[in-house]
Amino acid sequence: GHATMASNFVFRQLFDTKSSTYTYLLGDAESKDAVLIDPVIEHAKRDAQLVKDLNLNLKFAINTHMHADHITGTGELKKLTNCKSVISKASGAKADIHIDESDVIEFGTHKLRVFSTPGHTNGCVTYYIPEQGMAFTGDALLIRGCGRTDFQEGNSTNLYENVHGKIFSLPDETILYPAHDYKGMMSTTVDEEKRLNPRLTKSLSEFVEIMENLNLAxxxxxxxxxxxxxxxxxxxxxxxxQT
Amino acid sequence: GHATMASNFVFRQLFDTKSSTYTYLLGDAESKDAVLIDPVIEHAKRDAQLVKDLNLNLKFAINTHMHADHITGTGELKKLTNCKSVISKASGAKADIHIDESDVIEFGTHKLRVFSTPGHTNGCVTYYIPEQGMAFTGDALLIRGCGRTDFQEGNSTNLYENVHGKIFSLPDETILYPAHDYKGMMSTTVDEEKRLNPRLTKSLSEFVEIMENLNLAxxxxxxxxxxxxxxxxxxxxxxxxQT
Ligand SMILES: [Fe+2]
Ligand SMILES: [Fe+2]
Structure with a gap:
């Protein structure tokens, strides 16, 4: 089933076809405060325009981690709006605000809770908005997949333990929004991934072996x-x- | 603001990168009946697998119109599942079930209402599900755009009148899901398009002139x-x- 959405919650999913990255706009329809999760540089103008079209004010441009496959739109959005950039402290990246496990990012009456979920990178976090039953998992958990662990201090044991200990501990009906999908799927749920994820339904040792043998480019x-x-x-x- | 979603309503948006087509899965979590709107042939297996993963039964594979930019997945889905194909009578296409203005397509306790919205083609319909505050507009109305009217018996005056008379008459907060988007946007609302659609906010005569001068390939x-x-x-x- 589907979680009930509060009437003052604005939500849009956006896509970058080049890197297959999903960007998410979340807003409070009353206070007008909004955040973008994982914006992409090529779409900073599109995203800023959408914020404006919906009469919102962009408060934060947030990343789930330091991406290796596209350049974040955070810097461009700071030029186009009055937003502040946000990323985890553990990422090692510069930003206006550094967040860490159990921090809370507020926009209007809404709250994003931060779970530290390293493994794909050291600085990966998952943003959870309990009232909406939604979580933004970055590359920690993808739809029927997960991020690679062979770069950026990746660690497959950590990834496995964080997905199981944190993401899979959320309510089964929680809708999970990943940073990427390559097959035209846009969301999943905790229930689905606990039943159907071809990697993360395996034992830890099997998972580690799978991740060690992906032979990715x-x-x-x-x-x-x-x-x-x-x-x-x-x-x-x-x-x-450069502009 | 966002419409409240019933807890027994299952909804997924899917994407085909080749033709930039959106496919929609709608289901009833209790009766398990489901429908797909605008499936694409290349993704029939993906879509049938998702239906199965969610423990749903595909009742209908539905098209908003006879598409010119991709082959419908309807035929393949009929082979993979027990679904029946559905398209408007006015489309001139073969199908198990032909629908027309004010017909209702039921799946579980949910009802899709049919609005005839020709103009892009003679057989274009919009599917509206009032309880969820959602409408599926096909190519009649795109996000900040609309379908071309220079093929398939297109008629820009009809398109304009149907968008204004039917789609723009839905409640302002209705979420509109188009058959395509080429900029990574996934949905819009009646309110947004009434305020911001660069073509359909114009007068009828200006709209007709715009559509006559698109010079599309x-x-x-x-x-x-x-x-x-x-x-x-x-x-x-x-x-x-061919298989
Ligand atoms: Fe990544
Ligand atoms: Fe079309």
Missing amino acids: YPKMIDKALPANKACGLYDLPEEY | YPKMIDKALPANKACGLYDLPEEY
Whole structure:
């Protein structure tokens, strides 16, 4: 079943076809405060326009982690709006605000709770909004999958334990919104992933073996994305992004 | 604000990156009856698997109109499940069930109401589910846009009058789900399009002039898609789709 949505909660999912990244806009229809989770630099104008179209004020541009596959839109959004950038302390990236386990990000009457869920990277967090029954899992948990653990201090044991200990401990009906999907799927639930995730339904040792044998290609954007994302997209931009 | 979702209503939006088509899965969590709106042939297996993963039974595979840019997944879904195909009578396409203005499609306790909204094609319909405050507009109304009217007996005056008379007459907070988006946007509302649609906020005569001067390229899939879609994807499949 579906969680009941409060009438003053605004929600939009957005997509970047190049990196298959999902961006999320969450807002309070009364106070007009809004946040963006995982904006992408190429779409900063689109996202700022949507915030404006919905008569919202962007308070925070938030990342679930330091992405290796695209440059965050955070820096551009800071130029286009009055938002502050937010990322986990453990990410090692610069930002206006650093968050950590059990911190709370408020916009209007709504609250995003921070769970530290490292494993894909050291600084991965999951944002949970209990009243809406939604969680934003970044690359810790993908739909029927999970983020790779062979770069950025990835650690498959940590990933497994954090997904099981934190994300899978949320109510079964919680809707999970990942940072990516490559098959046109947009959301899942705790129940589905506990039953159907081909990797995370396995034992820890089987999971570690699966993750060690993925033989994935070197991430093609990583050498451009990481230096830029370390500064939340504000500095160290590759030439083609400099304005 | 957001409409309140009934707890027995299952909803998923799905995407085809090749044709930028959105497919929608709607289900009743109690009776398990489900429908797919605008499935795409390349994703019939994905969609049938999702129906199964959610323990649903696909009752109907429905199209908003006879698409010119992709082959419907309806035919494949009829092979993979026990569903019946549905399209408007005015489309001229074969199907198990033909619907028309003010018909109702039931799945469990939920009801999709049919509005005839021709203009992009003669057979375009909008499916409205009042209890959820959602409507599926096909190509009649896109996010900040609308379908082209220069093929398939398109008629821009009809399109304008149907969007204004039917879609824009729904409650302002109704969430509109289109058949396509090309910028990574996934939904809009009646309120937004009434305020912000660059074409449909104009007068009828200005709209007709805009639509006459779009100078769009010949639709690259139309000669393959239309013969197949005329049979709801069951027959006249281009060679590469034949199994
Ligand atoms: Fe990542
Ligand atoms: Fe169309």
